[in-house]
Amino acid sequence: MSATIYIRIYNEPKGSRFDLIKLLRYLKKHWLESIFGPLFKFLEACFELTVPVIMADMIDIGIKNADKEYVLRSGAIVVGLGLLGFVCALTAQFFAAKASMAFGTALRNDLYKHISSFSATELDRFGTSTLITRLGADVIQTQSGVNLVLRLLLRSPFIVVGAVAASFMIDVKLSLIFLVAVIILSLTVWLIMSRLLPLYKKTRKNLDRITVKTRENLTGARVVRSFSAGETERSEFNTAAEDLYSSQIISGKISALLNPLSFSVINLSAAVLMWFGALSVDSSAITQGQIIALLNYMTQILIALLALANLVVMITKSTASASRINEIFDEQPSVVEGEKELCSVENICFENVSYKYPGASAYAVDGLSFSIKKGMTVGIVGGTGSGKSTLVSLLLRQVDASEGKVLFNGQPISEYTFASLHSAVAAVPQKPALFSGTVRQNLLWRNENASDEELFAALDIAQASDFIAGDLDRPVAKAGSNLSGGQRQRLTIARALVGPSDVLVLDDSASALDYATDAKLRKAIASLPDNKTVIIVSQRIFAVKKADVILVLDEGKIVGSGTHDSLMRTCPVYAEICASQTQEAQNEK
Numbered sequence: 001m002s003a004t005i006y007i008r009i010y011n012e013p014k015g016s017r018f019d020l021i022k023l024l025r026y027l028k029k030h031w032l033e034s035i036f037g038p039l040f041k042f043l044e045a046c047f048e049l050t051v052p053v054i055m056a057d058m059i060d061i062g063i064k065n066a067d068k069e070y071v072l073r074s075g076a077i078v079v080g081l082g083l084l085g086f087v088c089a090l091t092a093q094f095f096a097a098k099a100s101m102a103f104g105t106a107l108r109n110d111l112y113k114h115i116s117s118f119s120a121t122e123l124d125r126f127g128t129s130t131l132i133t134r135l136g137a138d139v140i141q142t143q144s145g146v147n148l149v150l151r152l153l154l155r156s157p158f159i160v161v162g163a164v165a166a167s168f169m170i171d172v173k174l175s176l177i178f179l180v181a182v183i184i185l186s187l188t189v190w191l192i193m194s195r196l197l198p199l200y201k202k203t204r205k206n207l208d209r210i211t212v213k214t215r216e217n218l219t220g221a222r223v224v225r226s227f228s229a230g231e232t233e234r235s236e237f238n239t240a241a242e243d244l245y246s247s248q249i250i251s252g253k254i255s256a257l258l259n260p261l262s263f264s265v266i267n268l269s270a271a272v273l274m275w276f277g278a279l280s281v282d283s284s285a286i287t288q289g290q291i292i293a294l295l296n297y298m299t300q301i302l303i304a305l306l307a308l309a310n311l312v313v314m315i316t317k318s319t320a321s322a323s324r325i326n327e328i329f330d331e332q333p334s335v336v337e338g339e340k341e342l343c344s345v346e347n348i349c350f351e352n353v354s355y356k357y358p359g360a361s362a363y364a365v366d367g368l369s370f371s372i373k374k375g376m377t378v379g380i381v382g383g384t385g386s387g388k389s390t391l392v393s394l395l396l397r398q399v400d401a402s403e404g405k406v407l408f409n410g411q412p413i414s415e416y417t418f419a420s421l422h423s424a425v426a427a428v429p430q431k432p433a434l435f436s437g438t439v440r441q442n443l444l445w446r447n448e449n450a451s452d453e454e455l456f457a458a459l460d461i462a463q464a465s466d467f468i469a470g471d472l473d474r475p476v477a478k479a480g481s482n483l484s485g486g487q488r489q490r491l492t493i494a495r496a497l498v499g500p501s502d503v504l505v506l507d508d509s510a511s512a513l514d515y516a517t518d519a520k521l522r523k524a525i526a527s528l529p530d531n532k533t534v535i536i537v538s539q540r541i542f543a544v545k546k547a548d549v550i551l552v553l554d555e556g557k558i559v560g561s562g563t564h565d566s567l568m569r570t571c572p573v574y575a576e577i578c579a580s581q582t583q584e585a586q587n588e589k
Contacts, residue, residue: 059289104143145318159304353404379544382553434480447499
């Protein structure tokens with residue numbers, strides 16, 4: 001799995017500048033907030049651009065003529081504009097935050113829904129860790145980018161253009177200094193951003209590596225300790241952390257150049273403006289108030305360009321995250337839901353079914369053909385890698401056959417809805433999967449309306465009543481970590497037995513049970529109603545010995561089919577497995 005994940009991390013497609021735009025469809029239901037946010041920021045910018053003109057008149061008229069009333073009146077107007085701008089800024093922030101939060105929620109829900117539609121093939125292709133990162137950190141990064149866009153995309157360019165235009169209205173020659181400063185600042189921002197974009201993408205990839213290593217080490221902590229591999233794993237984690245640190249330090253150093261370079265350009269421009277402005281005032285070409293207005297506009301341009309630079313940085317980060325999110329959306333599930341309802345399962349038929357995993361050179365199962373009638377008990381045995389789990393995946397439609405057909409009641413399994421299929425077929429996976437909560441909550445997955453009597457009956461059949469001790473509200477930790485392996489398996493078996501089903505599939509689900517408990521479990525399952533089809537996948541011969549039909553798999557093919565006695569006579573592979581297990585049992589005695 002980890003190899004698959006790393007291949008995916010280092011071969012991601014390059015992001016497009018349109019990736020973020022593609023996701024803006026999630027603002028559709030909040031278009032009003034998306035308009036009001038930039039609109040109020042635009043109003044704030046208008047008020048801000050008006051202030052230097054009023055200040056110039058206050059100096060040139062009020063102060064020059066010692067008109068105290070004019071000064072106070074102009075000052076009141078400036079304060080009023082400031083308050084109005086403050087109110088507009090808060091209002092804009094409110095609408096932008098509301099719209100961006102709604103955007104993030106809708107995007108996260110839709111992304112989770114899309115991931116949930118993936119088959120096992122797509123889930124394995126991406127890997128759990130990178131999916132978690134994209135569903136979490138990448139969505140948050142994109143949401144932050146949308147928030148900043150709604151607040152600054154209209155305001156900052158308008159401030160720059162408005163300030164330059166206002167300066168030209170005051171004095172054309174001095175305004176050329178503004179143009180030169182804006183051009184130099186724009187080039188500075190562009191050069192820095194062009195260096196930062198690939199670094200941000202590299203940082204996201206390194207974050208994926210950290211997530212992968214963290215998940216692997218925490219999930220397999222017992223294995224790491226039992227093999228004394230802690231030092232090796234810590235070294236690999238430290239390497240990944242150092243790579244993330246290095247990419248962040250490099251991008252931090254480059255982005256740190258933005259403010260000093262911008263301030264240097266603006267301060268130098270202000271000094272040049274003061275010099276030539278003083279000469280112009282000396283020659284009475286412009287007034288002192290106009291010089292102050294020009295300096296104010298220069299300051300506004302500085303602040304707006306820095307805000308615009310931050311916006312570009314955020315858009316750059318958000319675009320990198322958006323490209324990773326769009327990659328998930330662009331991946332279509334290979335298993336598509338049908339439209340028919342599966343009311344009952346009368347028979348199951350495999351017609352020359354073959355399946356090859358993506359990227360594999362050989363078929364996992366090849367040319368499987370068999371049929372199962374309602375009420376039969378079917379055993380499936382074979383060595384490791386013989387194709388047993390793949391057969392179960394095809395039966396549960398976790399993957400679709402590469403060749404051939406899987407038929408339920410004579411119809412392709414692909415024609416049925418997932419809900420009706422999973423309602424008719426109860427499955428116990430090879431690896432038990434429990435969820436944090438209580439025993440009751442874990443048992444109610446198939447039938448949330450099941451009574452306590454039904455739950456206790458399922459626990460009795462699964463041989464789980466002894467450790468539950470009548471307490472359905474007993475806590476179950478995450479992944480059932482507070483239970484033993486055998487207890488987890490028995491609880492997953494009980495969960496599959498709650499609620500009606502036509503087919504029960506046990507995928508090597510008793511491997512952690514002792515022989516005595518396993519025997520009791522098989523006896524209890526044998527007592528299930530005669531109309532229930534039971535499919536038992538196991539490596540233990542005694543688990544399938546009394547089945548109506550036993551299918552023997554070897555290298556993805558059926559090499560034997562029949563009862564235990566007939567297979568002992570006609571199938572060398574089955575006889576060999578039986579002999580090896582008999583010898584193993586004798587050695588244990």
